[in-house]
Amino acid sequence: MKLKKSFALLSASVLSIGILAACSSDSSGSSDSKKDVPDDGTSVIKIAAQLPLSGGSAIIGESIRLGAQLKLEEESEKFKELGYTLQLEPYDDQSDPKKGVSNANIIGADESIFAVVGHYNSGVAIPSSEVYDKYKLAMITPGATAVDVTERGLKTVNRIVERDDGQGPAAAKYGVETLGAKKIFIIQDKTAFGTGVAEAFKGAAEKLGAEIVGFEGITVGEKDFNGVVNQVLSKKPDLVYFGGIYSEAGIIIKQAREKGIDVPFMGADGMDSSGLVDIAGDAVKNTFITSVAGESTATEAGKKFVEAYKTAFNKDAEAFSVYGYDTMGVILQAIETAINDNGGKVPSREKVAEAIRATKDYQGALTNVTFDEKGDNVNAKIYLYKFDEAVYPGVLEGEVTP
Amino acid sequence: MFLEMIQTLPQVLIDGLTLGAVYAVVALGYTMVYGILQLINFAHGEIFMTGAFIGTALFIFLMGMSWITAIPQILVLIVVLVVTASLTGLMGMGIERVAYRPLRKAPRLIPLITAIGISFILQDVVRFIAELSSGNYIVTGPSLFTEQITLKLSSVSSNFNDASFKSSFIIVLVIAIILMVSLDYFINKTKYGIAMRAVALDRDTASLMSINVNKMISLTFFIGSALGGATGVLFAVQYGTIDPFIGFILGMKAFIAAVLGGIGNIRGAMFGGILLGVLEMFAAANLSLITAGILGAEYKDVFAFAILILVLIFKPEGLLGRPVAEKV
Numbered sequence: 001m002k003l004k005k006s007f008a009l010l011s012a013s014v015l016s017i018g019i020l021a022a023c024s025s026d027s028s029g030s031s032d033s034k035k036d037v038p039d040d041g042t043s044v045i046k047i048a049a050q051l052p053l054s055g056g057s058a059i060i061g062e063s064i065r066l067g068a069q070l071k072l073e074e075e076s077e078k079f080k081e082l083g084y085t086l087q088l089e090p091y092d093d094q095s096d097p098k099k100g101v102s103n104a105n106i107i108g109a110d111e112s113i114f115a116v117v118g119h120y121n122s123g124v125a126i127p128s129s130e131v132y133d134k135y136k137l138a139m140i141t142p143g144a145t146a147v148d149v150t151e152r153g154l155k156t157v158n159r160i161v162e163r164d165d166g167q168g169p170a171a172a173k174y175g176v177e178t179l180g181a182k183k184i185f186i187i188q189d190k191t192a193f194g195t196g197v198a199e200a201f202k203g204a205a206e207k208l209g210a211e212i213v214g215f216e217g218i219t220v221g222e223k224d225f226n227g228v229v230n231q232v233l234s235k236k237p238d239l240v241y242f243g244g245i246y247s248e249a250g251i252i253i254k255q256a257r258e259k260g261i262d263v264p265f266m267g268a269d270g271m272d273s274s275g276l277v278d279i280a281g282d283a284v285k286n287t288f289i290t291s292v293a294g295e296s297t298a299t300e301a302g303k304k305f306v307e308a309y310k311t312a313f314n315k316d317a318e319a320f321s322v323y324g325y326d327t328m329g330v331i332l333q334a335i336e337t338a339i340n341d342n343g344g345k346v347p348s349r350e351k352v353a354e355a356i357r358a359t360k361d362y363q364g365a366l367t368n369v370t371f372d373e374k375g376d377n378v379n380a381k382i383y384l385y386k387f388d389e390a391v392y393p394g395v396l397e398g399e400v401t402p
Numbered sequence: 403m404f405l406e407m408i409q410t411l412p413q414v415l416i417d418g419l420t421l422g423a424v425y426a427v428v429a430l431g432y433t434m435v436y437g438i439l440q441l442i443n444f445a446h447g448e449i450f451m452t453g454a455f456i457g458t459a460l461f462i463f464l465m466g467m468s469w470i471t472a473i474p475q476i477l478v479l480i481v482v483l484v485v486t487a488s489l490t491g492l493m494g495m496g497i498e499r500v501a502y503r504p505l506r507k508a509p510r511l512i513p514l515i516t517a518i519g520i521s522f523i524l525q526d527v528v529r530f531i532a533e534l535s536s537g538n539y540i541v542t543g544p545s546l547f548t549e550q551i552t553l554k555l556s557s558v559s560s561n562f563n564d565a566s567f568k569s570s571f572i573i574v575l576v577i578a579i580i581l582m583v584s585l586d587y588f589i590n591k592t593k594y595g596i597a598m599r600a601v602a603l604d605r606d607t608a609s610l611m612s613i614n615v616n617k618m619i620s621l622t623f624f625i626g627s628a629l630g631g632a633t634g635v636l637f638a639v640q641y642g643t644i645d646p647f648i649g650f651i652l653g654m655k656a657f658i659a660a661v662l663g664g665i666g667n668i669r670g671a672m673f674g675g676i677l678l679g680v681l682e683m684f685a686a687a688n689l690s691l692i693t694a695g696i697l698g699a700e701y702k703d704v705f706a707f708a709i710l711i712l713v714l715i716f717k718p719e720g721l722l723g724r725p726v727a728e729k730v
Contacts, residue, residue, distance in 0.1 A: 054529070056645075058538045190700060216690065217700035223641040223648060226417040227686020228699045234410050234563065234687075247540055251643055258550065259413075259566055279542050279643050 043346055045079065046087045047072065047331055048107045049324075050100065050118035050128065053092035056220070056247040059275045060320050061120050064142050065090055066313050067324025068117045070305075073312075075332045082339055086332075089113060093124050100124035101131055108135030114352045115139065115331045117324060122146030122164075123192035129157045138353035140330055142323035145269060145292055146196045150374040156353045158375035160327055160367055161292035162382050164193070167268050168200025169402035170382045171241065171290040175266055176208040179288075181239035185214040185232050187252065189244030197268045198243030204402070205241075213237050218248060225252045226259075233259055245270035250279025257283035264288055272319045272385070274392040287387045287394075293319035294366055294383050295396050305365040319393060326364030333362055405561070407688050412555050412565040414687050415680060420571050420640060422679020423578035427633040428656035429663070429671035430585060431626035437602040437666040438622045440510070444517040445497060447653015448524035449627045453490045453634025454644045455528055457482050458543040461638075465544045475546055479573070479639065486635050487628035494627020495620050503616070521650070529646040540645045543638050547573055574636045581629055582672050588625075589668055598622055602666070655682075655706075662710050664723025673722055682706045 049068050052061035069088050076086045091107065093100040100119060107113050108131055116132060116139035119125040125144035132139050133154045141149060141159040145167060150157055175181045184205055188198035195217075202212055213235040216228050229252065232240055240256065240263060242249050249271045256265070257280075269291040277284050296302045296317055305325055309317040334355035338347035341355075362369040368379040382401070385394035428450050435443040460482045464470050470478060501520055505513045532539040547570035555562040589595040600608040601618040609615045637652075638644050655678060663674025685705035689697045697704075713721060 054533060054539065056540060058533075058540075062537070214690070215695075216698045219700055219703075221645070221647055221651065223637075223643060224417075224421055226421075227414075227683050227702060230410050230413050230417065230683075230687040231690070231699065233413065234406060247643075247645075250542075251641070254642065258548075258568055260550070260552075275538070275540065279540070281542075281545065 043084050044087055044112050045084045045335060045346075046089050046110065046113045047328065048089045048091055048110075048113045048116045048118070050091040050093050050103055050107065050116055051120050052095040052124075053090065055095045057095050057120055057245055057270075057273075059246075059273050060143065060318060061092075061095075063318035063321040064117070064120060064324035064327075067142075067305075067309065067317070067321035067326075068328040069324075070309055070312055071325045071328035071332065074308075075329075079332075079336075082336070082344065084339070091118075093119055093121070093128070095121045095124060097124050097127050100128040104128040104131035108132060108137055113137065114335055114347075114349060115356065117142065117327050117331065119144055120320070121191070121193060122149055122196065125149050126152075126192060129154060132156055136349045136353060138331075138334075138349070138356045140327045140356065142327040143269070143292070143320050144193070146192045147200075148192065148196075150376050153374070155357060155375075158356055158371050158377075160323060160330065160364075160369050160377045160380065161269075162380040163376060164197040164200050164268070166380075166402050167290050167292060167382055168197045168202075168243075169204035170384075170400040171266055171268065171288075172201045172204035172208060172210070173402065174288070174290070174384055174400050175239050175241065175264075176205055176210045179239060179264055181205075181210055181237070181264075183211050183213045183235070183237045184239045184241060185216075185235055185237040186212060186241045186243070187214075187216050187218060187228055187232075188242070189220050189248055190217045191220065191244065193268075193270060194243040194245075196243070197270075198241065201241050201243065218244070218252070220244070220248060222248075223251060225255055228252070229256050229259055229261070232256060232261055238263055240265050242267040242271070246273040246276040246279065250276050250284075253280045253287060254283040262286065266290075269293060269319075272393075274318065277387070277390050277392040280390070282390050284387045284390050288397075289385050289387075289394065290400060291319060291383050291385060292380065293323060294381060295393070296322045296366060299366055301363075301365040322364075322366045326362075326367045326369065329364050330356065330359055330362050330369050334359060406691060408561050409563045410687055412553065412562050414683050416565055416567050416571060418680030418683035419676065420567075420574055420679070421683060422676035423575050424633055424637050424640075424652070424675075425656045425659045425679050426672045426675025427578050427581055427629050427636075428652065429660040429675045430582065430668065431630045432657050432660040433663075433666055433668060433671040434622050434626045436660070437668075438598060438619055439502070439506075439513075441502065441513050442517065442657065443502075443623075443626070444514070444653070444657075445520035445524060446626065446630055447649035447651075447656065448521045448528075449490050449494055449497075449649070450630040450634045450637070450653060450656075451644070451646060451649030452493065452524060452528055453486050453631025454638040454648060455532065455541065455634070455646075456489055456631065457486045457635030458541055458638045458644060460485060461543050461546070476573070479546070479635075483577070483632050483635050487632040490631025490634070491624040491628030494623040494630070497627075498620060498623040503619075521653075525646050525650070532646060540643060542643045545642065546570065546639055568640075570640050574640050577636060578633070581632060585625070585629065586668055586672075594618075594621060655703075658707065658710055662713060662720055664720030667720065667723050670720055670722035674720065677721075678706055678710075681709060 091103040120143040122144040138156045188194040265287040272291040337355045338351040384397040384400045387394040431446045549569040552566040659674035659678040660671045663670030685702035686699040
């Protein structure tokens with residue numbers, strides 16, 4: 001009996017210590033008083049990166065974060081001279097709008113955060129941006145392509161990549177004119193991004209004279225898409241278009257190929273990930289994707305970035321890594337401008353947001369950024385990749401236009 | 403419209419049977435535990451998911467060994483099934499011992515909430531481990547049993563399209579049937595099975611007949627969880643890609659299959675699972691045809707659950723369940 005009591009007491013003590021330790025420890029993205037006051041007497045400027053660091057889009061989210069981190073580290077010395085210490089604060093939105101909004105409120109409340117790199121998923125970017133706007137906090141998305149991200153007229157919301165209303169029609173044009181598709185089956189994942197890009201594709205394909213023989217939705221997270229694949233089988237299309245991300249796309253392509261559907265598959269930038277090849281394997285052959293992400297090595301600066309990324313993180317850059325890098329570049333240039341305009345003192349969030357929106361001809365490692373009055377990049381491009389084998393990235397076929 | 407539905411029917415049946423077999427075996431775990439404890443073990447879906455991850459990890463580990471290629475794939479699968487079933491069975495026993503046994507005399511709602519809590523814990527633990535090892539929790543296992551088999555049904559009748567499936571379909575179906583038949587035999591014909599049924603019927607009287615009630619409940623959890631884990635392996639073999647959330651939706655559907663067949667009824671769970679799988683696949687393939695494009699494949703669950711509601715309205719005890727007379 002005594003032994004039991006002693007054991008219970010010991011367990012309770014261990015639990016209590018654990019809970020106290022957990023309460024006092026710093027969780028990812030929370031403010032830390034030690035962090036806020038650097039030893040060298042400089043002031044802290046934080047940039048938040050809210051991205052899917054776990055979940056279906058984790059590969060892409062993590063690669064954007066690392067790209068942003070690389071740029072921040074490169075610029076940190078310059079800011080030290082100005083009297084500021086740069087810090088990147090990563091937040092995981094888990095591709096979940098609720099989590100994104102919850103994190104956005106925490107980010108907004110931290111006054112040492114001056115801008116946000118993110119989000120990747122349009123469905124998360126849209127509600128979260130409403131929160132940032134309330135806090136006058138600027139965000140630049142390196143990958144959210146839904147039209148509504150910038151169409152709401154928020155002064156704090158910007159993106160450096162092309163929109164779905166450019167991407168969908170560009171894919172339709174290639175599918176109908178180059179691949180010669182007359183009957184097209186469309187599948188979408190019912191998210192803001194997936195439905196948006198699929199609808200844009202559908203409208204453009206119909207205008208070009210193609211017949212849409214099916215427009216079906218799937219549920220994100222499921223693993224058996226044979227029901228939809230059976231419809232594709234019975235409709236005998238010349239092309240299958242998927243609006244969604246790689247985690248579902250890979251499974252659908254694999255299950256379709258297993259059923260003998262060998263027509264080309266097409267999709268958008270949500271499929272632009274090494275995860276697509278990991279999941280689909282050899283079935284990925286004869287798949288085309290339009291992407292708002294270009295080939296990182298297309299420019300000299302891009303080549304340098306790819307090498308630096310590999311050296312810093314010991315892994316290859318993904319398609320969107322360079323967009324994290326360039327997004328951070330735009331933010332840091334705007335913060336520097338706002339600091340200089342404020343006589344070297346800490347600028348307000350509004351001034352940083354204004355400086356970001358006023359960006360003209362910023363030459364990044366891959367992208368040239370000029371924001372229009374909505375916050376869209378007027379120089380954004382759409383690229384087309386083809387997978388001839390189970391290797392990522394696919395072969396760049398070139399730029400495509402709507 | 404009707405002709406088009408008939409044409410795809412063989413393929414729909416094949417895919418529906420595959421999915422239904424998975425639902426059926428997972429449903430057995432729910433129905434067994436409910437039969438003996440009147441508890442809906444909502445953590446059972448997560449045991450299925452854990453089984454899928456353990457199985458995939460074992461496959462990846464074994465396939466990394468050069469000598470394994472000399473062994474037939476089916477033998478490797480059997481080894482993985484046995485190891486995974488044993489581990490998930492022990493896990494189920496552990497969960498029962500730690501989380502449910504102390505609450506046996508508590509109001510019904512308490513163990514139910516505990517089960518949901520266990521479910522979330524398992525989800526996050528698996529997610530954490532998967533991300534730790536691969537940086538991403540979506541895991542794709544090695545390709546097994548991928549030989550394509552085509553049934554040339556169009557040559558038999560012009561009303562049907564050809565149907566194709568992977569060899570894994572046969573393996574999943576055969577193993578699922580073996581598991582179900584074995585369980586049915588065990589429950590109805592063996593000493594332990596009869597003891598388990600006695601405990602399910604009347605726990606107090608069973609203990610007076612010198613049946614170790616705790617042991618029987620532990621055994622029930624072991625068997626149910628072992629079946630769940632083994633089905634997880636079959637799921638991973640059939641679908642290739644898994645994540646820590648596969649157990650939640652699939653577990654819900656398997657529970658619904660158990661209710662559809664008659665909760666607490668072993669054969670009912672089997673029948674309910676197969677029926678739900680076929681109905682779901684039929685809906686996914688034909689809903690847009692039936693509703694002239696108003697409802698699409700994404701509403702397949704609505705269709706399946708609407709049928710469940712109808713069944714429960716007119717036959718509340720489930721399709722194979724027996725009406726329970728209340729003692730007054």
